[in-house]
Amino acid sequence: MIRKFSKNRVVLILMILILVLTVVSCGQKQEKPKEEETKDKIPQELKSMSEDSEKIIEEVEKLQDEVDKPLKYEAEGKNKEESKKQEGSKENEGEKEGETKKQEKDQKMSEEEKNKEKILMKEEKIYKMWESIASKIESIHGGFNDYHAKALEAGATEEDINKFKKALDELTLAVDKKDDKLSLEKLNQMNFYMARFFDFYKGNIDAEILRIKYYTRKVHLDGMMNKWNEAEKNIEEITPIYERLDQKIKLEEKDKPLMDKLKFAIDDLENSIKYKSEKLLKIKRDIIIKNLDSIKDATK
Numbered sequence: 001m002i003r004k005f006s007k008n009r010v011v012l013i014l015m016i017l018i019l020v021l022t023v024v025s026c027g028q029k030q031e032k033p034k035e036e037e038t039k040d041k042i043p044q045e046l047k048s049m050s051e052d053s054e055k056i057i058e059e060v061e062k063l064q065d066e067v068d069k070p071l072k073y074e075a076e077g078k079n080k081e082e083s084k085k086q087e088g089s090k091e092n093e094g095e096k097e098g099e100t101k102k103q104e105k106d107q108k109m110s111e112e113e114k115n116k117e118k119i120l121m122k123e124e125k126i127y128k129m130w131e132s133i134a135s136k137i138e139s140i141h142g143g144f145n146d147y148h149a150k151a152l153e154a155g156a157t158e159e160d161i162n163k164f165k166k167a168l169d170e171l172t173l174a175v176d177k178k179d180d181k182l183s184l185e186k187l188n189q190m191n192f193y194m195a196r197f198f199d200f201y202k203g204n205i206d207a208e209i210l211r212i213k214y215y216t217r218k219v220h221l222d223g224m225m226n227k228w229n230e231a232e233k234n235i236e237e238i239t240p241i242y243e244r245l246d247q248k249i250k251l252e253e254k255d256k257p258l259m260d261k262l263k264f265a266i267d268d269l270e271n272s273i274k275y276k277s278e279k280l281l282k283i284k285r286d287i288i289i290k291n292l293d294s295i296k297d298a299t300k
Contacts, residue, residue, distance in 0.1 A: 039203035045147035046197055050210070052136050052143070053194070057187055057217075059136070063129045064180050071118050133183070134175055140168060147197075154200035164193040181224065188217045205299060208245040209292050212238055212266075216288045219269060223281040228273065231281075235270045242266060255298040262291040 144164070151161060171186035192214040198207035215237045222231035246259055269284040 040201035042198065042201045042204060042206065043147060043150050045143045045150065046194075049140050049143045049147065050191075050194060050198075050206070052140050053187060053191055056133055056136050057184065059129060059133050060180055060183050060187070063126060063133070066122070066126055066129065067180070071115075071122065130175065130178055134172075137168075137172055137175055141172070144168065151197055151200075154197070156197060156200065160193070160196050164190065164197070167193050181221075184217075185221055188214055188221065205245055205249055205296070208241055208248065209296055211241045212245070212292060213289060215241070216266075216269065216285050219273070220278070220281045220285045223273070223276070223278040226276075228276055231273050235266075235273065238266055249295070249299065251295075251298055255295075258291065258295045258298060262288065262295065265291050 148161065167186060167190035171183065171190055174182040174186045191210055195207045195210035195214070198204060198210065215234050218234045219231045222228070222234060242263065249259070251258065265284065265288045269281070269288060272280045272284050
């Protein structure tokens with residue numbers, strides 16, 4: 001009896017253990033995956049291409065600032081020359097005229113040499129900036145070569161591929177010509193076609209972020225070229241993209257005001273077009289891009 005009872009007890013314990021393990025296992029399967037786990041992983045090659053593109057835009061705009069920056073020596077040279085003239089007027093009439101002319105000639109030659117040196121330094125700096133830009137574009141070419149097969153596997157069509165490749169080639173030619181405005185235009189166009197690749201990775205907002213950046217920058221570029229009618233058309237393209245982004249995005253409660261800030265910034269850009277000021281558009285553009293970067297960081 002004792003032996004039989006022990007056997008039955010062991011069997012009962014084993015059955016209970018099996019039942020408990022089955023319930024736990026089923027419970028784990030029914031748990032909903034976290035939001036982060038539902039996102040498709042974006043290939044590193046595509047991420048790097050997008051990051052390089054943003055860096056290139058920054059570098060081209062820094063280059064534009066460098067080109068437009070007045071050389072300090074010009075003002076300094078004029079001030080020194082004016083000071084010299086004033087000093088000359090106060091000199092005793094008995095000072096030799098030949099000595100005064102010699103001093104003026106030496107001063108003029110010295111300023112010309114400084115001018116040439118400053119110009120050469122500025123040209124060398126701008127040249128190196130173009131070289132850095134060209135190097136980053138070469139990286140994008142290599143990155144796309146690595147990503148090409150993955151793009152097709154993810155769902156990209158030959159048309160998607162060809163549009164991006166054409167924009168990248170045209171960007172390369174614009175940089176080779178050292179045309180800053182055309183380079184910015186082609187960079188922006190390339191980013192628009194790049195956004196299509198991000199569409200294939202579900203749960204991510206990168207595609208909509210890129211598209212809003214594209215139209216925001218396009219409005220500013222239109223202003224740079226006095227195409228104000230085009231700017232008004234392009235600003236209208238942003239609203240439906242913003243609405244898609246608003247539907248897709250999942251933000252914590254503390255970060256939800258970021259979408260309102262973005263909407264206010266988009267409205268400000270639209271309202272500023274009427275002033276026909278490229279500088280004002282640039283300020284409004286930068287605010288939108290800053291807001292978009294904050295939103296993207298909040299979703300990481």
